[in-house]
Amino acid sequence: MRIGIAEDVALLREGITALLEQHGHTVLWSVSDANELRTRMHAPMRNETPELLVVDVRMPPDNTDDGLRAAVDIRRAHPEIAIMILSQHLGNEYAKELLADAPETAGGTGYLLKERVGRVADFLAAIDTVSQGGVSIDPKVVAALLGSGPIRGALASLTEREHEVLAHMAEGHTNEQITRILHLSAPTVERHISSIFTKLNLSERPGNKRVLAVLEYLKN
Amino acid sequence: MRTAPTARLLRANPLRVLASPAPWAGVIYGFSGMLLAMPTSLFIALFPLFPGWSWFLSAIERQRVRLVGHERIPGPPAALRIPPWQHIPARLESALGWREIAGTLLHLIFAVLTFTLWVLGFTLALTLLLAPFLPLFGSAFTVGDWRIDHPAATIPIAVLGIIVLAVFLYAQLVLAIVQARTARVLIGSRVEELERQVTTLAGERVALVDAFEAERRRIERDLHDGPQQHLASAALHLGFLRTRLEHEQPGLLPRLDSAHDEIERALDAIRAAVSALRPRILIERGLPAALTDLADRSPIPVTVHVEPAIRLYEAVEASVYSIATEFVANSLKHSAAHHITITLDAVADGVRILLSDDGNGGADPSRGTGLIGISHRVTLLRGTSELHSPVGGPTTLSIMLPGDIIRTGPPE
Numbered sequence: 284m285r286i287g288i289a290e291d292v293a294l295l296r297e298g299i300t301a302l303l304e305q306h307g308h309t310v311l312w313s314v315s316d317a318n319e320l321r322t323r324m325h326a327p328m329r330n331e332t333p334e335l336l337v338v339d340v341r342m343p344p345d346n347t348d349d350g351l352r353a354a355v356d357i358r359r360a361h362p363e364i365a366i367m368i369l370s371q372h373l374g375n376e377y378a379k380e381l382l383a384d385a386p387e388t389a390g391g392t393g394y395l396l397k398e399r400v401g402r403v404a405d406f407l408a409a410i411d412t413v414s415q416g417g418v419s420i421d422p423k424v425v426a427a428l429l430g431s432g433p434i435r436g437a438l439a440s441l442t443e444r445e446h447e448v449l450a451h452m453a454e455g456h457t458n459e460q461i462t463r464i465l466h467l468s469a470p471t472v473e474r475h476i477s478s479i480f481t482k483l484n485l486s487e488r489p490g491n492k493r494v495l496a497v498l499e500y501l502k503n
Numbered sequence: 504m505r506t507a508p509t510a511r512l513l514r515a516n517p518l519r520v521l522a523s524p525a526p527w528a529g530v531i532y533g534f535s536g537m538l539l540a541m542p543t544s545l546f547i548a549l550f551p552l553f554p555g556w557s558w559f560l561s562a563i564e565r566q567r568v569r570l571v572g573h574e575r576i577p578g579p580p581a582a583l584r585i586p587p588w589q590h591i592p593a594r595l596e597s598a599l600g601w602r603e604i605a606g607t608l609l610h611l612i613f614a615v616l617t618f619t620l621w622v623l624g625f626t627l628a629l630t631l632l633l634a635p636f637l638p639l640f641g642s643a644f645t646v647g648d649w650r651i652d653h654p655a656a657t658i659p660i661a662v663l664g665i666i667v668l669a670v671f672l673y674a675q676l677v678l679a680i681v682q683a684r685t686a687r688v689l690i691g692s693r694v695e696e697l698e699r700q701v702t703t704l705a706g707e708r709v710a711l712v713d714a715f716e717a718e719r720r721r722i723e724r725d726l727h728d729g730p731q732q733h734l735a736s737a738a739l740h741l742g743f744l745r746t747r748l749e750h751e752q753p754g755l756l757p758r759l760d761s762a763h764d765e766i767e768r769a770l771d772a773i774r775a776a777v778s779a780l781r782p783r784i785l786i787e788r789g790l791p792a793a794l795t796d797l798a799d800r801s802p803i804p805v806t807v808h809v810e811p812a813i814r815l816y817e818a819v820e821a822s823v824y825s826i827a828t829e830f831v832a833n834s835l836k837h838s839a840a841h842h843i844t845i846t847l848d849a850v851a852d853g854v855r856i857l858l859s860d861d862g863n864g865g866a867d868p869s870r871g872t873g874l875i876g877i878s879h880r881v882t883l884l885r886g887t888s889e890l891h892s893p894v895g896g897p898t899t900l901s902i903m904l905p906g907d908i909i910r911t912g913p914p915e
Contacts, residue, residue, distance in 0.1 A: 292732045298739040305746075341727065348787045371731050372783050373774065397731075398770050401738030401763060403746055423771075 284414055287333035288313035289320040289350055290369065291342045299337060299400055306407055317342045317349035324357050335365040335390075335414050339397075340372070355381055358388065365413045367393035369400070373424050393419040393455065412455035418497045419455025438500065440482050448475045453497045512572065513680060520676070521669055525572070529676035532570045533617040536682065539563065540614030543607055554595060557607035561690045564610065568683040571676070576691045599692055606689035613682045620678060624671030631664025712883055716818040720786070723777050731773055738766050782824070790820040794827055794845055801831055801843065808846040813854065819908040822880045823847070823856065829877050830858040830900060838862025838898060853886070854909065856902040864896035877902075884908060 286308050290296040293315070300310045311333050314320050320338065323331075336357065342350040354366050358381065368381060373396075381392055391413035399421055400406045409419040441449065451461045462472050476493075479485075485495045512525055520526065539560060546556040565576040595601070634657040741763045748755050777783070785793035791809040798805035815823065827845055834840045840862030847856050868874040868890065877900070881888040886904035 292736070294736040295732065295739060298736060298743070302739070302743065346724075371727060371735075371770075371774070372778075396770075397735040398738040398767055400735070401740075401742035401766075403742040406742075 284308045284335055284410075285333045286310050286335045286337060287320075287323065288337045289315075289317065289342065289353070290337070290339040291315045292339075295339075295397070295400070302400065302403060302406070303337075303410070308410075315342070316344065317353040318344060320350070320353050321356065324353075324361065332361075333364065335367060335410065337367045337369060340368060340370040351381065358390070361390075362388040363390050365390040365392070365416070367395065367410060367413050367419075369395055369397045371397055389416055391416045391418060394424060395419070395421045396423055409455055412457070417455055417493065418453065420453045420497070422454050425450050425453050438483070441479060445475050445479050445482070448472065449479055449496060449500050452476070452493060453500055513677065517673055521672060526672035526676045528570045528572075529679040530672065532567065532679040532683070533621070533675050535567065536610065536679075537614045537617055537621075540611050543611045543614075553607075554600060554604060557603045558600075560607050560610060561603040564606065564686050564690060568686055571679045571683045573683050573687060576687050599690070602689050606686055609685060609689065610682075613678070613685075617675070617678060620671065620674055624667065624674065628664050628668035628671055631660050631667055634660040634664065712822065713816075713818045716821055719821075723786075726773055726777055731770065734766050734770050734773075738763060738770075741766070785820060785824050786817075789814060790823060790847070793820075793824050794847075797824070797827060797831060798845070801835070803835065803841055803843065805831065805843045805845060808844070808848070810848045813847065813849055814910045815854070815908050816910050819884060819904070822884055823904075826856070826877050826880055826902070827858065829874075830860075833866065833874065834860040834862055834898070837866065838864070838896065840896075840898075849906075849909065850903075852903075853906040854904045856904070857899065858902070859897060859899040861897045863894070864892045864898050865894040866890060866892035866898050 286303055288296060288299055288303075288310060290299065290313065296313050296315065300313055303310055311331050312323060314323060320336075320342075324336075336354065338350045338354045340348050340351045351368060351370075354368060357364065358366060366381065381394070393409050393413040395406070395409055399409070412419045438446075447465060448461055451464060456464065458469065458472050458476070461467070462469050465472070467475075476496075479496055483496055483499045485499070512520055542556060543560065546553045568576055637657070741759060745756065745759055745763075748759060782793055782796065784796050790813075791807075791811050794807045794809055798807045814820075830845075831843055834843050838860050840860035843858075843860045845856075845858055847854065849855075866874060868878060874890065878888055881902055881904070884904050886902055888900060888902045890898075890900050892898040892900075
């Protein structure tokens with residue numbers, strides 16, 4: 284896959300590049316600044332448009348959430364490009380912002396904590412999920428969301444098992460992975476998922492239902 | 504000490520003082536004082552109008568003292584700042600009104616003293632100084648039988664004239680300073696003086712809050728740019744190492760994984776510490792988003808109404824956020840509330856924050872540190888707070904903050 288990287292810390296930038304290239308991806312370019320990222324994406328050279336972007340939330344010039352803001356703009360201009368956000372923070376508000384248009388976009392969306400790149404297998408799996416149009420949220424972010432108060436709205440009608448399944452969906456796991464992790468049979472997992480869709484009133488809605496469900500989950 | 508400049512003037516070498524512009528300021532002060540004293544004698548005759556005149560003269564005097572190096576004398580408190588012909592009784596009931604009258608009479612006495620000084624000193628100095636010029640006009644300088652008509656002989660007299668002039672100027676300056684000081688004591692308002700000191704103190708405290716806030720941000724930034732990045736890089740290196748060891752030395756993997764776990768725990772700890780300092784969302788998205796986030800994290804429903812257009816200064820946003828957090832925590836802990844409402848809107852004279860819950864009330868600042876913390880923060884922001892929490896509920900805390908905490912310019 285053709286990947287662009289935006290990360291201001293040189294060590295991490297080079298590490299991620301090496302990691303991705305070792306595992307068969309092509310890193311087209313890497314930048315260390317949100318403005319550079321915008322320039323790259325505004326007028327991409329031929330054959331330089333990546334299929335996936337890895338973007339650090341906090342980058343120059345302002346060192347606040349410049350990377351994320353650039354990513355939101357890029358998503359608007361190029362909805363087909365998958366975006367993987369790297370963050371130091373659990374803050375769900377950020378994830379929500381980018382995920383808000385996720386169901387309508389072809390490109391997948393990921394939100395991982397920075398240190399997740401060290402869990403090489405997890406990181407590569409998340410990259411794959413996102414590149415196929417899925418959503419992948421860092422397990423720690425999901426856990427923080429789970430622990431953050433009562434479940435309200437339509438989500439309250441889900442059973443405990445369905446919650447578990449939904450949490451795994453949020454982490455970007457496929458049906459097969461969920462089957463393995465929860466020690467369930469494939470038809471059971473599928474039944475849970477379709478029940479989640481029904482309870483969240485997603486059956487009739489257009490767009491990627493899996494992503495919609497995760498969104499609904501994050502909105503809680 | 505506020506009178507320091509004038510006190511210094513009197514202690515300094517008189518010759519040096521005479522070379523400075525101070526004596527001339529003293530002359531202007533003395534001369535204008537005499538002019539202003541003329542109506543006073545008129546108003547003594549028209550005594551029912553005297554309080555009005557003393558109000559007017561005092562207002563002038565408060566500014567006039569600046570001529571001799573005093574700061575402006577603080578005027579009457581806002582409640583008394585009305586023309587006396589409207590509220591002469593109010594003025595006569597206040598101690599300040601009577602002190603102004605006394606000040607006006609004293610002003611008259613000083614004017615008489617000044618006049619005497621001028622008649623004596625100024626005329627004498629002028630006469631002596633003119634001595635060398637008299638022979639030029641065919642006249643002569645005479646003191647009794649003593650007559651001097653040679654120009655050269657008049658030089659010492661002229662020198663004497665300069666000395667008399669110097670003494671006169673110095674005496675006028677001393678008199679002016681003494682008069683200004685007396686005026687300060689008589690017509691200065693202690694209330695306003697205190698008000699001003701309170702404002703200064705409050706300003707200093709806000710500056711302190713700002714300084715703490717800046718420090719928090721610095722710590723947060725240092726943690727992010729330093730340890731967090733290094734630890735994330737270390738985790739990445741371990742990840743690389745793991746992919747190699749998996750094939751070559753699987754026996755070492757448990758050790759490696761423990762190291763990796765430790766690094767992630769360190770990062771978790773840093774994250775927890777940073778978010779305790781101040782939530783990132785507040786720094787990056789401002790108060791409305793942070794309050795919404797607070798509501799999202801609450802186990803009971805919290806409704807947030809915040810005018811999104813209002814942006815407050817950063818330190819103020821941090822304080823308001825702490826106040827809201829404190830209130831929500833208090834409600835959850837003590838009130839058994841089912842619903843909390845947070846409202847923040849701009850009103851005519853500032854920013855109003857309403858915090859309320861439907862719990863069982865009975866909140867008492869003397870029994871919980873949370874409410875005291877809130878009231879301290881409100882005081883630091885120069886605001887006022889009012890707690891209404893009858894036993895049985897509901898609890899309402901309304902806070903008014905001054906309008907100057909609203910940020911009008913571009914973001915910092």
